[in-house]
Amino acid sequence: MKKFKVTVPATSANIGVGYDCLGVALDYYLELMVSESESIEYLENGEEFSIPLEENYIYSTIKLIEEKYNKKVPNYKVEIIKNEIPVSRGLGSSSSAIIAGILIADKFLGGILSEDDMAKLATEIEGHPDNVLPAIFGGMILASHDSENFYYSRIPFDNNIYFYVMIPDFKLSTEKARAVLPKEYKVSDLISNASKLGLLIDSFHRKNYDDLRFLLDDKVHQPYRFSLINNSEDIFNYSEKHGALGEYISGAGPTLISLNYKDAGFFSAMKKELENLPDKWSLEMKKICTRGAETEDIRE
Numbered sequence: 001m002k003k004f005k006v007t008v009p010a011t012s013a014n015i016g017v018g019y020d021c022l023g024v025a026l027d028y029y030l031e032l033m034v035s036e037s038e039s040i041e042y043l044e045n046g047e048e049f050s051i052p053l054e055e056n057y058i059y060s061t062i063k064l065i066e067e068k069y070n071k072k073v074p075n076y077k078v079e080i081i082k083n084e085i086p087v088s089r090g091l092g093s094s095s096s097a098i099i100a101g102i103l104i105a106d107k108f109l110g111g112i113l114s115e116d117d118m119a120k121l122a123t124e125i126e127g128h129p130d131n132v133l134p135a136i137f138g139g140m141i142l143a144s145h146d147s148e149n150f151y152y153s154r155i156p157f158d159n160n161i162y163f164y165v166m167i168p169d170f171k172l173s174t175e176k177a178r179a180v181l182p183k184e185y186k187v188s189d190l191i192s193n194a195s196k197l198g199l200l201i202d203s204f205h206r207k208n209y210d211d212l213r214f215l216l217d218d219k220v221h222q223p224y225r226f227s228l229i230n231n232s233e234d235i236f237n238y239s240e241k242h243g244a245l246g247e248y249i250s251g252a253g254p255t256l257i258s259l260n261y262k263d264a265g266f267f268s269a270m271k272k273e274l275e276n277l278p279d280k281w282s283l284e285m286k287k288i289c290t291r292g293a294e295t296e297d298i299r300e
Contacts, residue, residue, distance in 0.1 A: 017193045
């Protein structure tokens with residue numbers, strides 16, 4: 001009987017001017033134990049998932065792969081060991097489930113998918129490569145695609161830079177966050193983003209962060225989403241005041257992230273600022289996850 005563990009990291013996408021193209025894996029994890037079973041089961045804390053199968057991204061991804069490759073995955077049981085990725089907070093909870101589904105199907109089907117196959121498949125399912133590719137490969141990923149072509153590049157990232165992750169106690173759906181975006185943009189705003197993206201990648205290559213806040217200053221999505229995230233502009237201002245290198249909205253929000261070196265003073269100052277806000281915000285200091293999603297065989 002096949003039994004294995006699946007581990008998938010969280011992702012933080014839409015990094016500033018990298019809207020829909022630049023994302024990073026962070027060290028929050030979804031961990032699952034998977035085994036062959038007499039029937040298909042999804043368990044959390046010993047009980048059935050509260051999410052019905054038709055809304056379960058793991059299940060729907062496995063079914064899609066079965067249909068795409070005309071192969072049958074045997075009945076299986078999925079048990080959640082750990083899930084640190086909050087739902088609807090802009091940290092890739094749905095992406096992690098899709099990647100988990102791909103890994104589970106591939107494992108049962110004998111390893112028929114390469115990493116590139118997984119990347120293309122995940123992008124087709126999720127729609128946004130910056131959400132899923134960092135979870136597959138680890139690290140920071142820049143990606144582009146259309147209906148026929150698919151490209152990505154792994155961006156070197158300074159291990160001395162930390163992600164100060166600020167998560168509120170309210171959710172924000174991707175659909176709502178996309179609905180506020182305009183149908184048309186000024187050419188000057190698009191030029192601003194395009195030029196900054198190139199320089200942002202260059203700053204990560206050179207480990208030079210003097211202009212990081214300016215280079216993260218997006219004109220395409222963040223200005224329209226601040227109104228959906230309570231006190232977000234205030235939090236960005238606090239972050240700048242206390243010495244961060246720069247800030248951005250993670251994914252579609254509402255999670256906000258400050259980039260900075262390891263700094264206990266900055267952490268303490270931001271924690272105090274967040275505690276004074278009407279909503280409840282958590283603050284955690286995370287590092288980039290350099291290892292992507294993986295499976296581990298369990299021998300009994």
